[in-house]
Amino acid sequence: MSVDMRTYLAHVELANPITTAAGCASSGRELSQFFDLNRIGALVTRSITMAPRAGRPTPRMAETPSGLLNAVGLQGPGIDAFLDRELPWLAHRGVRTVVSIGGGTVNEYGALARRLTDAPGVTAVEVNLACPNIEDRGRVFARDGAAAAEVVSSVRALMRYDVPVIAKLSPDVADIVAVARACVDGGADALSMINTPVGMSIDTETLRPALAAVTGGLSGPAVRPLAVRCVWQVYAALPGVPIVGVGGVLTGRDAFELILAGACVVGVGTALFHDPYVCLRILRELEELLSARGFQRLADAVGLAHHHPPGGGTRHRPDVLPDPGAPGFGAAPGGSDLEESSL
Amino acid sequence: MLTTRRVDAYHALTLVAPGIAEHLRPGHFVAVAVGGPRSSMLTRRSFSVHDVKPDYGGTVELVFTVRGPGTSWLADRRARDTLDVVGPLGRPFPLPRDPVNCVLVGGDYGSATLFGLADALQRRGCRVDFVIGAESAERVFGALRARRMGETTTLTTEDGSLGMRGRVTDVLPGVIADVRADVVYACGPMETLRGVTAVAIEFDIPVQVSVEEAMACGFGVCMTCVLPVIGEDGITRMVRACVEGPVFRGERVRFEDVGTIPFDAAGAPGAPSASTSPASPGGGGGPRNVS
Numbered sequence: 001m002s003v004d005m006r007t008y009l010a011h012v013e014l015a016n017p018i019t020t021a022a023g024c025a026s027s028g029r030e031l032s033q034f035f036d037l038n039r040i041g042a043l044v045t046r047s048i049t050m051a052p053r054a055g056r057p058t059p060r061m062a063e064t065p066s067g068l069l070n071a072v073g074l075q076g077p078g079i080d081a082f083l084d085r086e087l088p089w090l091a092h093r094g095v096r097t098v099v100s101i102g103g104g105t106v107n108e109y110g111a112l113a114r115r116l117t118d119a120p121g122v123t124a125v126e127v128n129l130a131c132p133n134i135e136d137r138g139r140v141f142a143r144d145g146a147a148a149a150e151v152v153s154s155v156r157a158l159m160r161y162d163v164p165v166i167a168k169l170s171p172d173v174a175d176i177v178a179v180a181r182a183c184v185d186g187g188a189d190a191l192s193m194i195n196t197p198v199g200m201s202i203d204t205e206t207l208r209p210a211l212a213a214v215t216g217g218l219s220g221p222a223v224r225p226l227a228v229r230c231v232w233q234v235y236a237a238l239p240g241v242p243i244v245g246v247g248g249v250l251t252g253r254d255a256f257e258l259i260l261a262g263a264c265v266v267g268v269g270t271a272l273f274h275d276p277y278v279c280l281r282i283l284r285e286l287e288e289l290l291s292a293r294g295f296q297r298l299a300d301a302v303g304l305a306h307h308h309p310p311g312g313g314t315r316h317r318p319d320v321l322p323d324p325g326a327p328g329f330g331a332a333p334g335g336s337d338l339e340e341s342s343l
Numbered sequence: 344m345l346t347t348r349r350v351d352a353y354h355a356l357t358l359v360a361p362g363i364a365e366h367l368r369p370g371h372f373v374a375v376a377v378g379g380p381r382s383s384m385l386t387r388r389s390f391s392v393h394d395v396k397p398d399y400g401g402t403v404e405l406v407f408t409v410r411g412p413g414t415s416w417l418a419d420r421r422a423r424d425t426l427d428v429v430g431p432l433g434r435p436f437p438l439p440r441d442p443v444n445c446v447l448v449g450g451d452y453g454s455a456t457l458f459g460l461a462d463a464l465q466r467r468g469c470r471v472d473f474v475i476g477a478e479s480a481e482r483v484f485g486a487l488r489a490r491r492m493g494e495t496t497t498l499t500t501e502d503g504s505l506g507m508r509g510r511v512t513d514v515l516p517g518v519i520a521d522v523r524a525d526v527v528y529a530c531g532p533m534e535t536l537r538g539v540t541a542v543a544i545e546f547d548i549p550v551q552v553s554v555e556e557a558m559a560c561g562f563g564v565c566m567t568c569v570l571p572v573i574g575e576d577g578i579t580r581m582v583r584a585c586v587e588g589p590v591f592r593g594e595r596v597r598f599e600d601v602g603t604i605p606f607d608a609a610g611a612p613g614a615p616s617a618s619t620s621p622a623s624p625g626g627g628g629g630p631r632n633v634s
Contacts, residue, residue, distance in 0.1 A: 023566075030563035030586065046566075052610035054581045057603045061559050061567035063413075066383040068559065072566045075581060078610070212602065220385050273560035274376060274385050276429065 003290045004297040005283070007041065007264045009124055009242055010164035010189035014041035014096060014265065017298060018255065018283045021246045021269030022047055022100035022126060022168065023072070027086045034276040037095040040283070041265060045086070047102035047128040050111055052078035062201045062210035067222030067248075068270050069199050071213035074102050079115050091121025098166065101155070102128040109151045113158040122163055126244075127155055127188075130170030130195035142170035142195065145182030156187030164189035166244060169234075171197045171226050177237045184241055192244035192267065193230045197223060219270040224248030228261045235262025235303050250278070252285020259286075259298070260305040346422055350406065351481040353452050354418045355393065356426075357404045363430045364401025367392055369460035370553055370590045373405065373430030374561030377413035386559040387429065388413050389585070391456035391530065393485075403430075406455040406484065432561050433589050436460050436528060436551055442468030443525035446518055447493070448511050448539050449475045450531025452484045456553060460528060461492050470494055472522045474515055476535075480505035495522065512538035519546050529553070529593070533601055540593030550593035556584040571597040571605050579608040 005016040019042040025031050028043050037043050055075025062069040077086070082099075090097045099122050103109040109127065116122050129151060130142030141147045148167065156165045167183035169176060171194040180191050196217025201210040209215075227247025235243055245263025248270065249255050255266040266286075271278040286298075295301050346357045363373060374387035394404040409415045420426065439445070445464050447457045454475045461471045473489035476499035483505055489496040497514050498506025507514055512535070519527070519542065529539040530553040543550035559565035563586035572582045573595045581604065582588070597605060604611050 024564060026564045026566065033562070054604045054608045054610035054612075055566065055569065058567070058569060058601070059557055060569070061386070061557060061565065063384060063386050063559075066385070068385050070559075070565070070567065075566050075569065075610070221383075270385055273565045274387065275427075276560075276562055276564075 003287050003295055004299075005287060007298055007302075009042070009098075009166070009244070009265055011162075012123055012164055016041045016283055017259070017263075017265045018279050018286070019098065019244070019265055019267050020044050020272060020279065021267035022128060023074075024269040024272045028090050028095065028097075031272070031276055032093075035280055037090070037093065040279045042096035042098050042123055043090065044098040044126060044267060045082075045100050046076050047074050047100040048079055048082045048112065049074055049076060049102050050079055050108050052076065052081065057212040059210065059212055060216075062203075062216070064199070064201055064218065064220075065222060067199075067218050067220035068273070069201050069211060069216040069218055070196075071211045071216035073213065079112055083115065083119055087119055087121055095121075096123045097121055098124045098126050100126040100128050100168070103151075106150050106154050110154040110158055113155040116163075117158060117160055124164040124166055124190075125155060125159055126166040126168050126192055127152055128168050128195070129183075130168055130172075140170070142168075142179065143173055145179045148179055149182040149186030152183045152186035152188045156189075166190040166192050168195050169193040169230070170195045171223075171230050176230050177233050180234045180238060180241075184238060188241075190242040190244060190265075191234060191238075192246060193234065194223065194227045194247045197226065219248065221248040221250055221254070224254060224257075228257055231258055231261040231263050232305070236306060239303065249282065250274075252282050252287075252289050255282050255286045256289050256301070259301050260303070262303040262306065264299070264302045347418075347420060350484065353406050353408050353482075353484060354414075355404055355406050356417065356420065357394075357402050358426060358428060359399045359401070360403050360428060360430075361399075361401035363428065364395045364397075364403050367395050367403060367431040367459075368435035369463050370433065370435035370456065371431035372433050372456075372561070372585075372589060373403065373428050374432060374558070375405070375417065375429075376427035377416050379416075384413050384416075386413075386565075387561050388417065389432075389558045389561045391453075391553065391589075392431070393455035393458065395459060406452045408452060429561060433585055434587065436463075436553070436590050438463055438467060439469065439526060442470075444470045444472070444522050446472050446474060446515070446522065446524040446527045448515060448527060448529040448531070448535070449473070449484065450511060450529075450535035451477050451482055453529075453531030453535070453553070453555070454484045454489070456530050457528065458485060458488055458492065465492070470522065472518060472524070473497070474499070474511045474518055476500060476506070476509075476511035476514075478502065510538065511535060512542055515539060515542045516545070519543075519548070524548060526550070527593075531555075533598060536593065536596070537598035540596070540598065544594055551590055552593040552596065553589045554584050554591065554596065555589070558585050561585050571600045571603070571608055573597065579605055581608055581610070 056073030167188040199218035245258030246267035378384040390405040473493040473496040527550040556568040558568040568584040569581040
């Protein structure tokens with residue numbers, strides 16, 4: 001029995017929930033040698049900046065247990081070359097494209113949004129608020145709800161109404177729910193989490209930091225529990241907001257875990273470096289898992305872990321209870337479950 | 344996987360991989376997943392290919408040295424184990440149209456990739472001479488094979504345990520002059536390639552180098568294997584060794600700036616036309632002095 005894998009990113013329908021994660025698919029062409037990009041829900045681009053960026057010096061990468069530290073520094077062609085060459089290539093093939101943008105100032109994000117407004121082939125815009133590489137005079141937008149909201153609202157105001165704006169959140173904050181709420185209040189149509197937490201590794205042979213940039217973003221299965229926790233908390237607090245779950249997804253089971261926590265779309269990042277075909281494998285495994293558990297629609301599984309199994313008692317107390325007044329999202333079982341969880 | 348053997352200081356693995364063997368050209372490389380299906384090591388290890396044979400539908404042989412847990416795992420593989428390999432990857436060595444004199448220079452196990460190249464060159468009627476060197480005799484790879492294939496073979500070791508005492512770059516000018524070389528091909532550590540390129544520039548002959556950079560993926564998505572290379576238009580860009588390389592024209596690689604973002608590179612912090620001061624307060628973001 002086939003499962004209905006369609007999902008919605010705000011009002012935009014995706015054929016399935018598997019996307020690439022920002023910065024892990026380069027321009028898209030590299031992966032298209034391995035599989036048809038139309039078979040995944042959407043391709044998320046690397047974070048596009050106004051000017052071309054050479055990125056950070058090497059070494060940019062250090063392998064850690066079940067993870068990867070990287071400090072690439074948003075190397076990329078800049079918005080002009082992106083609009084000239086990369087986006088038309090994707091649009092021509094009909095690839096659903098989520099354009100990630102990164103900037104050093106609110107104005108730069110605004111300027112990027114303005115350039116993307118009339119570009120054909122933009123399915124959604126993801127605002128990279130959290131990349132630890134971005135050099136912004138020491139200020140990282142994602143650490144502060146007000147700063148993040150300012151960026152989001154400036155992008156939201158400039159983008160076409162039918163292009164959803166997704167805020168990408170960092171886990172390196174005291175209260176991710178507060179930042180998430182600020183972004184939604186600022187106009188974010190969806191939230192993506194998590195960006196990489198900042199980590200560090202020291203080479204004990206050379207006695208120096210392993211990365212030229214000293215610190216870098218940690219990704220891979222090592223951060224998956226962090227992603228599950230963030231998705232869980234934000235879904236519980238803002239159940240009506242679509243969440244793109246990202247963080248260490250290697251298998252269909254991992255994607256399913258994020259979906260149960262509340263994600264309706266799942267981004268695959270570091271796994272792509274290991275296996276260029278991984279998105280299709282994850283998709284197949286996810287569909288098999290859903291089917292084996294009797295789901296007919298993916299949407300029925302979104303956030304399901306928040307609802308106690310019927311007659312299962314309250315073994316785990318949810319740390320944040322869903323707001324009973326909030327509109328239900330997707331097809332998550334509604335009223336009765338909310339009553340049950342309000343202890 | 345077919346066989347595994349020790350070759351002096353190195354390990355050689357032969358894999359049955361018809362799809363790769365069929366499409367592989369000299370200079371291509373492959374990316375191998377290490378640690379098995381439930382590995383905690385997420386990045387692939389990239390290796391150049393020593394040998395391609397038609398047996399069993401097509402085999403490829405990789406040569407590597409144990410440097411960490413990944414290569415150590417690989418060295419422990421045995422016949423009939425399966426490996427997850429992506430390839431062939433990268434840009435292969437360009438071959439001359441005319442029969443010319445070629446000097447092939449290998450440092451450490453970099454020489455492994457040169458024999459397939461030598462074969463392709465000889466089939467085009469090129470004369471091939473080898474210069475192969477390493478720190479000591481057991482780190483010189485393929486000396487016998489080079490002697491069989493090349494018109495001449497010059498070996499160097501830094502400790503004098505095999506061939507001439509010194510480095511490949513010490514003997515290269517003499518070899519180029521003797522054989523009236525038209526082109527140099529080189530593979531080995533970055534420092535060797537830098538020296539070889541300098542010699543070739545002195546003789547004003549083209550040089551093709553195959554670089555070794557740390558890569559996570561091998562197919563162009565991770566953006567970690569970049570090095571500064573001067574483009575056709577004279578502009579330096581941080582290019583990926585895995586897709587734009589690993590073979591480059593030697594004189595276009597800014598060897599002295601590898602490991603840094605040169606201030607005049609496209610997209611370098613502080614704009615190309617701006618001052619030369621590496622001002623970058625964002626914590627380790629500025630050019631790193633490696634000299």
